[in-house]
Amino acid sequence: MTSAPPTAPAPTPPAEPSPTPSQTVGPFYGYALPFTGGGDLAPPGHPDTLTLHGHVLDGAGLPVPDAIVEAWQPAPDGSRTGAPGSLRRDPVTGAVIGRDTVTFTGFGRVATDADGHFTLRTLPPGGVPYISLIVFARGLLHHLHTRAYLHDAPGLTGDTLLARVGPARRATLITRPDGPRTHRFDIRLQSDDQHEETVFLDFG
Amino acid sequence: MTIPLTQEAISAEIAGHRERYGEHLARGGAPSSHPDRAYAPYRGSLLRHPRQPLVAAGDPEMVELTGPAFGVTDVTELDHDLTRQHTGEPLGERITVAGRVLDRNGRPVRGQLVEIWQANASGRYAHRRDQHPAPLDPHFTGVGRCLTDDRGAYRFVTIRPGAYPWRNHANAWRPAHIHFSLFGTAFTQRLVTQMYFPGDPLFAYDPILQSVTDDAARERLIATYDHTLSVPEWSLGYRWDIVLDGPAATWIEEGRA
Ligand SMILES: [Fe+3]
Numbered sequence: 001m002t003s004a005p006p007t008a009p010a011p012t013p014p015a016e017p018s019p020t021p022s023q024t025v026g027p028f029y030g031y032a033l034p035f036t037g038g039g040d041l042a043p044p045g046h047p048d049t050l051t052l053h054g055h056v057l058d059g060a061g062l063p064v065p066d067a068i069v070e071a072w073q074p075a076p077d078g079s080r081t082g083a084p085g086s087l088r089r090d091p092v093t094g095a096v097i098g099r100d101t102v103t104f105t106g107f108g109r110v111a112t113d114a115d116g117h118f119t120l121r122t123l124p125p126g127g128v129p130y131i132s133l134i135v136f137a138r139g140l141l142h143h144l145h146t147r148a149y150l151h152d153a154p155g156l157t158g159d160t161l162l163a164r165v166g167p168a169r170r171a172t173l174i175t176r177p178d179g180p181r182t183h184r185f186d187i188r189l190q191s192d193d194q195h196e197e198t199v200f201l202d203f204g
Numbered sequence: 205m206t207i208p209l210t211q212e213a214i215s216a217e218i219a220g221h222r223e224r225y226g227e228h229l230a231r232g233g234a235p236s237s238h239p240d241r242a243y244a245p246y247r248g249s250l251l252r253h254p255r256q257p258l259v260a261a262g263d264p265e266m267v268e269l270t271g272p273a274f275g276v277t278d279v280t281e282l283d284h285d286l287t288r289q290h291t292g293e294p295l296g297e298r299i300t301v302a303g304r305v306l307d308r309n310g311r312p313v314r315g316q317l318v319e320i321w322q323a324n325a326s327g328r329y330a331h332r333r334d335q336h337p338a339p340l341d342p343h344f345t346g347v348g349r350c351l352t353d354d355r356g357a358y359r360f361v362t363i364r365p366g367a368y369p370w371r372n373h374a375n376a377w378r379p380a381h382i383h384f385s386l387f388g389t390a391f392t393q394r395l396v397t398q399m400y401f402p403g404d405p406l407f408a409y410d411p412i413l414q415s416v417t418d419d420a421a422r423e424r425l426i427a428t429y430d431h432t433l434s435v436p437e438w439s440l441g442y443r444w445d446i447v448l449d450g451p452a453a454t455w456i457e458e459g460r461a
């Protein structure tokens with residue numbers, strides 16, 4: 001028996017696996033994905049709570065009643081680790097009872113209502129001027145990422161992404177003031193005769 | 205009254221998209237795993253896709269390189285077994301669906317939330333807007349959740365869903381499928397998709413599955429029958445591994461080792 005070669009051959013790196021394709025969320029997610037308090041990221045009664053709300057609209061300008069909006073953001077202190085407990089369960093009944101009233105999980109999920117409207121209640125994101133959003137809908141074969149830039153947030157003017165988007169479309173990424181601590185953010189999946197389409201993002 | 209679209213018309217459109225994709229590849233174009241959002245054979249997509257190209261968000265500090273966390277409080281022990289959520293056994297063929305969730309580098313996605321929903325064995329969803337006149341099953345809702353383990357593995361026990369009709373065109377039927385929702389370590393890795401069963405004769409007719417025009421990518425949506433996953437006297441097993449696209453949160457993970 002001969003001795004082993006002085007150096008073992010370098011292991012060949014495994015081929016990069018190919019991604020699983022996206023498919024539409026379809027019309028019947030309603031009893032599966034939305035959960036109690038899904039849009040209420042802010043602990044109840046928190047004085048810094050802000051409301052982010054709007055419509056999801058299609059290329060005819062009509063509301064999309066079967067969309068889901070998910071939100072992800074840093075905690076007010078800038079931490080980006082999130083926390084478990086968005087879908088906290090009752091150990092006795094198994095029902096979703098929602099967040100404990102203390103922890104900020106950073107994650108929210110709301111289905112649009114019959115008017116295509118969604119509402120999130122959250123705390124200001126720390127360190128960035130935006131809340132990251134994903135839209136899913138029947139008819140949408142692959143979800144879309146966008147950001148709701150809060151019109152009154154510090155850091156809005158220096159933002160690199162906003163700087164890269166032309167002025168006409170930039171406005172689609174910025175909330176409109178709509179009352180005290182209330183931000184209006186409509187999501188247009190497709191431009192219509194009168195409206196710019198929301199800027200959607202590619203992360204490469 | 206408008207004449208309903210025929211399957212022949214939809215199938216011709218599907219063939220047209222495949223042909224154009226073949227030409228794109230022949231010109232040296234990059235293969236694409238995901239459906240084109242503007243895929244007319246799926247009529248619901250017509251007014252619901254952006255016309256403008258997506259804008260690159262290339263910023264190394266971006267929030268989307270991190271993502272939501274889930275844990276033991278978000279899932280109960282029974283959530284992965286859709287056959288045990290009611291007092292009785294659901295009707296249908298009991299199956300196990302198992303696999304691993306990986307990122308683009310082949311690394312397991314650990315401790316993340318996997319959610320599924322599906323029609324019952326008759327092809328009916330427990331959803332008020334599903335008007336398909338097939339029977340509801342009082343012992344089946346069709347919703348499951350679990351967390352991936354240290355290997356990125358997930359496992360569900362359920363029943364095989366039935367095919368169901370829809371109104372895309374005349375005589376449109378969806379092949380049997382289970383809807384999946386997945387989270388990665390980054391929000392950029394988010395995936396909602398559908399798993400199909402091998403050998404379904406409806407594949408060629410379905411514009412939602414065919415929206416994935418790349419043959420190899422479409423195959424990745426179809427589970428494999430795995431006899432080693434079948435449980436004697438109990439259930440048949442299907443294996444389906446999932447690879448999440450998009451950049452992972454490597455800059456965070458360095459600190460986690
Ligand atoms: Fe379905």
